[in-house]
Amino acid sequence: MTDKEKVIAFEKYMREKGLDEETIKYNLLVVKLLISRVLLYFQETLETIDSFTFEEFTDMVSVIDSDLGGREGIPKILDAMMELTEFLKQNKFIKGGKIAHYKRMFNNVDYYLEKYDRLTGKRDDTKDFIKEITSNSFSSFVIKNCEDVNNYGFKTMILLEKILNDIPLEDYEKNEETEIFIKFLIYNNLVHYEKDVLEITKKGRALSRLDIDERYAGILYLMLFKTNWSLIVGNDNFDISKIKGILTSIFYNKEDVVINVKELIKVEEKNSIIEIATPRFRLASIEAMAKGGLILDLCFVNMGLLELSAKDGQLIYKATKLGKEIYKNLYKDVLYEIKNKIEFISSIIRDKKYEKAESKIFEFLMIYGGNNVVWDYLGQIFMIYKKYEEAYTVLKYAYDTSSKRGKAVKTILYHLVLVARKLKLTDEIEAYEEKLTGFER
Numbered sequence: 001m002t003d004k005e006k007v008i009a010f011e012k013y014m015r016e017k018g019l020d021e022e023t024i025k026y027n028l029l030v031v032k033l034l035i036s037r038v039l040l041y042f043q044e045t046l047e048t049i050d051s052f053t054f055e056e057f058t059d060m061v062s063v064i065d066s067d068l069g070g071r072e073g074i075p076k077i078l079d080a081m082m083e084l085t086e087f088l089k090q091n092k093f094i095k096g097g098k099i100a101h102y103k104r105m106f107n108n109v110d111y112y113l114e115k116y117d118r119l120t121g122k123r124d125d126t127k128d129f130i131k132e133i134t135s136n137s138f139s140s141f142v143i144k145n146c147e148d149v150n151n152y153g154f155k156t157m158i159l160l161e162k163i164l165n166d167i168p169l170e171d172y173e174k175n176e177e178t179e180i181f182i183k184f185l186i187y188n189n190l191v192h193y194e195k196d197v198l199e200i201t202k203k204g205r206a207l208s209r210l211d212i213d214e215r216y217a218g219i220l221y222l223m224l225f226k227t228n229w230s231l232i233v234g235n236d237n238f239d240i241s242k243i244k245g246i247l248t249s250i251f252y253n254k255e256d257v258v259i260n261v262k263e264l265i266k267v268e269e270k271n272s273i274i275e276i277a278t279p280r281f282r283l284a285s286i287e288a289m290a291k292g293g294l295i296l297d298l299c300f301v302n303m304g305l306l307e308l309s310a311k312d313g314q315l316i317y318k319a320t321k322l323g324k325e326i327y328k329n330l331y332k333d334v335l336y337e338i339k340n341k342i343e344f345i346s347s348i349i350r351d352k353k354y355e356k357a358e359s360k361i362f363e364f365l366m367i368y369g370g371n372n373v374v375w376d377y378l379g380q381i382f383m384i385y386k387k388y389e390e391a392y393t394v395l396k397y398a399y400d401t402s403s404k405r406g407k408a409v410k411t412i413l414y415h416l417v418l419v420a421r422k423l424k425l426t427d428e429i430e431a432y433e434e435k436l437t438g439f440e441r
Contacts, residue, residue, distance in 0.1 A: 003035050003046050013087045027080040047093050061119045074112050081106040126202050133218035142217035145325045151216040155302035164208040183232045188222050223299045233291040245367040246282045251319040252331040259315040274397050277365040354381050372398050372408040388422045
C-alpha cells in the first residue's frame, strides 16, 4: 500500500473512530506535509519514520507557523502523529519495536516546544546545546575512549581549533574540504558570516572552552547524528548514514580491508551480484558517491577513526584503535537499521512490488553486506523473473557462506532445489535434496 493509499485509509479510520471534522482535517494536513516535505525527499514512508526525518520535519518552523498553528500547534502535531501510530499499529503496518519507537518520539511534547523556541530565537539554548552534544550516551562513550588518544593531532580538529580561535589558515588548508567544514559549522550555529567575515557564535565560543575530549566528542556527534549533509554538500541524495553503515558493518569486527584495484576491475559478470556485498566494493562505493570521498576524509579519516594508505597497487583501509571501539558502539544502531530494512523489504515483496524490492535489496547489500534472508529474497525475485542462473548464483553463495543453522538456511536450500530443477542440474538437485532431507530430520 502506498503512502497516498494509507492517508485515505487513515481518514476513514478517524471518521469511524468518531473524531470531529476539524481534528480530522488537521491530522491529515500534518501527515500530508510530513510525506511531501520530508519522507519523499529521503525516500522513506509512513512505516519507516525515524528520529532524523521527524527532526527535519520539526525543523520547518515556517511550515509550522504558516500551516500548523505555530507554537500552539506543536502538541496538536504530536497528537496527530500518535493517532497515525495507532492507525499503523492496528493495520499491522508497524509492529513491536517500531511501535515503541514511534510512541517515544511523538510523546515528547516538551522537547519539541523547547526546540521551537530555540529555532525561533526565543531563548538562549547554548547550555542545553553543549549538554546535548557532550552528555549523550554516544559522546560519553567517545570521551571515555579518548583518554590515551591525542585528538589534538587530528586534521579536522586542528582546523576546528584554528577557526574557533581566529588563527589564519595555511594555503594548503584553503580547499574544498575546509569550505565544507565551515558550512558544517555554520549549519550547527557554531560560526556565521558577518559582512563576509567569519564570526564565532556564542555556541562556538562555549565549544572552544571545553576540554579537548569533550570538544572532539561533540563535533563527532554533530557530524554523525545531527547534520543534514545533503544540504551542505549540495546533493539531495547524499546521506552520511550510508557511509556510517558501510564502515560500521565492516570494521566493528574487522581491522583492515585490502583492495587490489586490478582485481576489482576484473570481477566476472556472473559474480558481480555477489561482489556488491563485499567489503572492498562497499568501501570503493563511498568514493564513487558525489562528495563521498570528501566526507569520508573530513568525518572519519581526519577525525582519527580510519587510516587510508596505498602500497604496491593496493589500497588499505584500516580502523584505528579508537575507530574500532566507536564502530563497535555504533553497531547496535546498525543492527536496528538492518532489522527495519529487512522488515520493509519483506513488506514490499508481500505487496508484490518486486522491482522496488530488488532496488531496496541492492541498496541494502551495498551498505550492510550479505545477509541470508536478503540473499534469499533476491533469489526468489530472480526466480519470479525467470532469471534462474542469477537465482542459483546468489542462493548457492548464501548457502555456502551460511552457518548451516536456522530457518533461513532451510528456506535457501528449498529454493536451491527448485532452481536446480529449473536448470536441470542433476547432481546439484540430488545433493541439495539430500541436505534438505537431513536438515528436516
